Amino acid sequence: xxxxxxxxxxxxxxxxxxxxxxxxxxxxxxxxxxxxxxxxxxxxxxxxxxxxxxxxxxxxxxxxxxxxxxxxxxxxxxxxxxxxxxxxxxxxxxxxxxxxxxxxxxxxxxxxxxxxxxxxxxxxxxxxxxxxxxxxxxxxxxxxxxxxxxxxxxxxxxxxxxxxxxxxxxxxxxxxxxxxxxxxxxxxxxxxxxxxxxxxxxxxxxxxxxxxxxxxxxxxxxxxxxxxxxxxxxxxxxxxxxxxxxxxxxxxxxxxxxxxxxxxxxxxxxxxxxxxxxxxxxxxxxxxxxxxxxxxxxxxxxxxxxxxxxxxxxxxxxxxxxxxxxxxxxxxxxxxxxxxxxxxxxxxxxxxx
Amino acid sequence: xxxxxxxxxxxxxxxxxxxxxxxxxxxxxxxxxxxxxxxxxxxxxxxxxxxxxxxxxxxxxxxxxxxxxxxxxxxxxxxxxxxxxxxxxxxxxxxxxxxxxxxxxxxxxxxxxxxxxxxxxxxxxxxxxxxxxxxxxxxxxxxxxxxxxxxxxxxxxxxxxxxxxxxxxxxxxxxxxxxxxxxxxxxxxxxxxxxxxxxxxxxxxxxxxxxxxxxxxxxxxxxxxxxxxxxxxxxxxxxxxxxxxxxxxxxxxxxxxxxxxxxxxxxxxxxxxxxxxxxxxxxxxxxxxxxxxxxxxxxxxxxxxxxxxxxxxxxxxxxxxxxxxxxxxxxxxxxxxxxxxxx
Amino acid sequence: xxxxxxxxxxxxxxxxxxxxxxxxxxxxxxxxxxxxxxxxxxxxxxxxxxxxxxxxxxxxxxxxxxxxxxxxxxxxxxxxxxxxxxxxxxxxxxxxxxxxxxxxxxxxxxxxxxxxxxxxxxxxxxxxxxxxxxxxxxxxxxxxxxxxxxxxxxxxxxxxxxxxxxxxxxxxxxxxxxxxxxxxxxxxxxxxxxxxxxxxxxxxxxxxxxxxxxxxxxxxxxxxxxxxxxxxxxxxxxxx
Numbered sequence: 001x002x003x004x005x006x007x008x009x010x011x012x013x014x015x016x017x018x019x020x021x022x023x024x025x026x027x028x029x030x031x032x033x034x035x036x037x038x039x040x041x042x043x044x045x046x047x048x049x050x051x052x053x054x055x056x057x058x059x060x061x062x063x064x065x066x067x068x069x070x071x072x073x074x075x076x077x078x079x080x081x082x083x084x085x086x087x088x089x090x091x092x093x094x095x096x097x098x099x100x101x102x103x104x105x106x107x108x109x110x111x112x113x114x115x116x117x118x119x120x121x122x123x124x125x126x127x128x129x130x131x132x133x134x135x136x137x138x139x140x141x142x143x144x145x146x147x148x149x150x151x152x153x154x155x156x157x158x159x160x161x162x163x164x165x166x167x168x169x170x171x172x173x174x175x176x177x178x179x180x181x182x183x184x185x186x187x188x189x190x191x192x193x194x195x196x197x198x199x200x201x202x203x204x205x206x207x208x209x210x211x212x213x214x215x216x217x218x219x220x221x222x223x224x225x226x227x228x229x230x231x232x233x234x235x236x237x238x239x240x241x242x243x244x245x246x247x248x249x250x251x252x253x254x255x256x257x258x259x260x261x262x263x264x265x266x267x268x269x270x271x272x273x274x275x276x277x278x279x280x281x282x283x284x285x286x287x288x289x290x291x292x293x294x295x296x297x298x299x300x301x302x303x304x305x306x307x308x309x310x311x312x313x314x315x316x317x318x319x320x321x322x323x324x325x326x327x328x329x330x331x332x333x334x335x336x337x338x339x340x341x342x343x344x345x346x347x348x349x350x351x352x353x
Numbered sequence: 354x355x356x357x358x359x360x361x362x363x364x365x366x367x368x369x370x371x372x373x374x375x376x377x378x379x380x381x382x383x384x385x386x387x388x389x390x391x392x393x394x395x396x397x398x399x400x401x402x403x404x405x406x407x408x409x410x411x412x413x414x415x416x417x418x419x420x421x422x423x424x425x426x427x428x429x430x431x432x433x434x435x436x437x438x439x440x441x442x443x444x445x446x447x448x449x450x451x452x453x454x455x456x457x458x459x460x461x462x463x464x465x466x467x468x469x470x471x472x473x474x475x476x477x478x479x480x481x482x483x484x485x486x487x488x489x490x491x492x493x494x495x496x497x498x499x500x501x502x503x504x505x506x507x508x509x510x511x512x513x514x515x516x517x518x519x520x521x522x523x524x525x526x527x528x529x530x531x532x533x534x535x536x537x538x539x540x541x542x543x544x545x546x547x548x549x550x551x552x553x554x555x556x557x558x559x560x561x562x563x564x565x566x567x568x569x570x571x572x573x574x575x576x577x578x579x580x581x582x583x584x585x586x587x588x589x590x591x592x593x594x595x596x597x598x599x600x601x602x603x604x605x606x607x608x609x610x611x612x613x614x615x616x617x618x619x620x621x622x623x624x625x626x627x628x629x630x631x632x633x634x635x636x637x638x639x640x641x642x643x644x645x646x647x648x649x650x651x652x653x654x655x656x657x658x659x660x661x662x663x664x665x666x667x668x669x670x671x672x673x674x675x676x677x678x679x680x681x682x683x684x685x686x687x688x689x690x691x692x693x694x695x696x
Numbered sequence: 697x698x699x700x701x702x703x704x705x706x707x708x709x710x711x712x713x714x715x716x717x718x719x720x721x722x723x724x725x726x727x728x729x730x731x732x733x734x735x736x737x738x739x740x741x742x743x744x745x746x747x748x749x750x751x752x753x754x755x756x757x758x759x760x761x762x763x764x765x766x767x768x769x770x771x772x773x774x775x776x777x778x779x780x781x782x783x784x785x786x787x788x789x790x791x792x793x794x795x796x797x798x799x800x801x802x803x804x805x806x807x808x809x810x811x812x813x814x815x816x817x818x819x820x821x822x823x824x825x826x827x828x829x830x831x832x833x834x835x836x837x838x839x840x841x842x843x844x845x846x847x848x849x850x851x852x853x854x855x856x857x858x859x860x861x862x863x864x865x866x867x868x869x870x871x872x873x874x875x876x877x878x879x880x881x882x883x884x885x886x887x888x889x890x891x892x893x894x895x896x897x898x899x900x901x902x903x904x905x906x907x908x909x910x911x912x913x914x915x916x917x918x919x920x921x922x923x924x925x926x927x928x929x930x931x932x933x934x935x936x
Binding site: 570573574576577579580581583584585586587588589590591592692693 | 748750771775790
């Protein structure tokens with residue numbers, strides 16, 4: 001039964017299974033285990049980033065091509081929901097229409113980019129996605145009439161998903177049963193559904209071909225697979241996944257702006273989460289996103305401590321300045337790619353480089 | 354089997370179309386200028402924008418040339434190339450700022466002396482960084498594109514952050530040296546002196562590079578290596594040494610581009626190199642990865658288009674260059690000047 | 697053989713799971729032409745590439761004139777006087793014929809005398825001296841490739857299928873030129889599928905099968921023994 005749900009792709013490691021179960025239970029009961037708005041926010045963010053990172057892993061890990069446009073698709077989904085809610089008014093129909101429209105636009109964009117850049121050399125893809133994503137980010141932040149520019153858009157979600165709506169008069173286990181809780185479970189089950197879909201995709205015949213292409217492009221081509229179509233197909237699925245994750249994120253935040261969805265820093269975060277968790281495993285996304293989102297809060301606090309501790313020394317306090325946390329992430333990233341290319345999951349499964 | 358029969362095949366006469374094909378890309382530059390003139394109408398604005406577009410194109414070419422050759426020679430794509438632009442700019446501009454006595458004097462000679470010092474410093478700094486980058490970041494991931502992209506991108510982030518550590522988080526504003534301030538009035542159009550200088554300087558670098566590639570042994574080795582590195586090794590040349598030299602030279606040129614860009618914008622930030630990489634990538638893709646000529650033409654097209662469209666509708670400047678890239682890839686999927694490769 | 701210029705001892709190499717060499721033993725005597733024969737995929741090209749250092753031998757040793765060159769970089773091996781003509785000819789098509797030759801002369805510029813000799817062997821190269829090498833015909837490219845190997849003083853030539861895909865008339869030119877080279881006392885290790893050419897040029901012969909040398913001996917011994925040919929090389933060889 002469980003094996004069927006996971007598409008036969010079991011964690012294949014006792015510790016990994018244990019960690020995954022802990023994360024799953026932690027997120028499933030997060031509102032009860034970690035009460036408080038901030039904790040719930042963190043839990044929702046973890047759910048959404050797991051889905052986002054898993055969709056990226058489909059491309060980076062399974063297909064072996066690097067895209068820098070994943071945040072663009074994430075943003076397209078988020079803006080889809082926001083724009084629909086602003087123009088159609090608050091309602092479930094707006095959320096659904098926005099999500100669908102965002103997914104459709106993402107699919108079309110991914111198809112066009114894929115067909116153009118993957119036709120010649122896979123390496124074009126990285127450069128072209130970087131260029132297109134930058135152009136779109138600039139466009140979104142400048143078209144303030146439509147997108148709200150740098151300020152972004154605030155919008156309302158249905159009352160049934162907000163804390164204003166109470167479902168039970170009394171709290172259960174100290175937690176109020178209201179619309180906000182419902183909204184959290186939308187995030188949780190939405191992300192869970194996405195993960196299961198991705199597991200299904202990568203374990204389907206289509207997914208096996210992707211891996212065959214990744215391992216040996218020439219042989220796969222010789223066997224008769226049209227590489228461009230498989231890669232573009234993967235890119236489309238990945239883009240749609242990112243867009244849906246973006247829609248969820250926008251629904252959770254009730255806000256969308258360039259900084260929360262389109263910025264290059266989020267792209268770097270995604271890259272780090274995939275690499276740390278383990279490329280080409282899907283489960284890596286679960287672990288990478290969880291570690292990263294939690295560490296993000298911690299790391300900056302840690303840096304404040306380090307900066308204070310070294311304040312009398314030259315240069316060091318500057319390096320430990322919390323604003324410089326990207327420096328550490330960059331170093332961590334390079335080191336992970338060199339020494340830890342299979343990530344946490346690869347390590348737990350006992351795979352050697 | 355005795356004497357060989359006389360064997361005298363001739364080169365087939367190429368059709369008119371084939372013979373003109375190599376010159377079409379360069380013809381695109383005046384064509385774009387013409388289109389720009391029609392779209393902008395006001396001749397003086399057009400003149401100003403054209404000079405500015407050419408200047409921008411030259412600077413992007415200087416930054417992009419090393420990237421394209423490094424790719425051609427070793428199949429290495431360096432996503433961290435922008436770091437050299439930023440580092441060059443910070444070193445060069447710092448030198449310029451410290452030479453206030455020279456830059457502030459209304460003497461062309463003293464100004465140029467200060468700029469030369471800045472350029473030399475920037476090129477040495479960026480070149481040294483390039484050398485270190487190659488050894489630490491790039492060398493361990495030869496032949497693995499995926500890791501290359503990830504690691505070089507990571508390397509750039511680290512360098513950018515280090516700039517912020519060393520120079521502080523704020524952008525640095527600069528004034529151009531006295532003699533380069535202001536503009537000429539030419540046919541009723543204002544042409545900034547600095548932009549004109551950038552065009553002349555860029556042209557000089559392009560032709561010098563072209564000369565080296567065509568008429569020196571090292572140039573021959575590089576051109577041959579782009580097509581078939583294995584054979585260059587089999588003839589007895591240490592390709593890896595050639596590659597490192599090109600990597601360092603390309604980094605130094607990126608640093609030079611950074612100084613020029615800083616003086617053009619009159620402000621520098623740690624992220625300037627990373628931001629410029631978007632245009633640089635468009636340029637090397639439409640030019641044809643590995644081709645210096647294609648890179649030059651591509652840079653001019655991108656610079657001109659960026660300025661023309663930026664004048665007509667600033668929001669669409671970058672988008673228009675994506676459009677240009679799409680059109681060119683539809684026409685020639687390998688770029689305007691496709692590079693022959695053995696493998 | 698004591699007068700070996702090149703000797704391979706138990707050389708192993710594996711490249712992308714195929715074209716594997718497992719234990720090649722080969723002696724190439726000085727001043728003579730050794731033919732490397734065998735079916736497609738037997739490992740002939742791999743053997744040449746491994747000698748040249750383009751692929752690493754992971755076991756065994758390769759000695760050139762008594763020196764171990766197994767782990768040396770390709771450029772170093774070339775500098776010791778090894779001229780290499782690869783299967784795909786390795787022409788720099790963007791460069792002119794003249795530039796191709798100039799590059800090939802690594803240690804010193806081409807002397808007039810050497811140039812005359814090359815032009816005598818391959819007249820078309822003179823005709824197209826300033827043309828882009830990419831515009832040459834297949835045969836002319838092959839001439840250029842061999843001419844490049846002749847641009848320096850060599851102690852050993854490694855030549856991979858110089859007659860592949862060429863018209864009979866050009867094969868004659870090629871064979872004549874190589875015969876000239878041989879007459880000057882060159883040591884050559886050559887892969888050849890055309891048995892006529894192999895018979896005409898070869899002194900010795902080594903036959904490969906599945907990444908190993910399965911037979912070595914004088915060329916004429918193999919040439920005269922149809923049964924042996926049949927057994928060693930099967931139907932792949934043209935009948936002689």
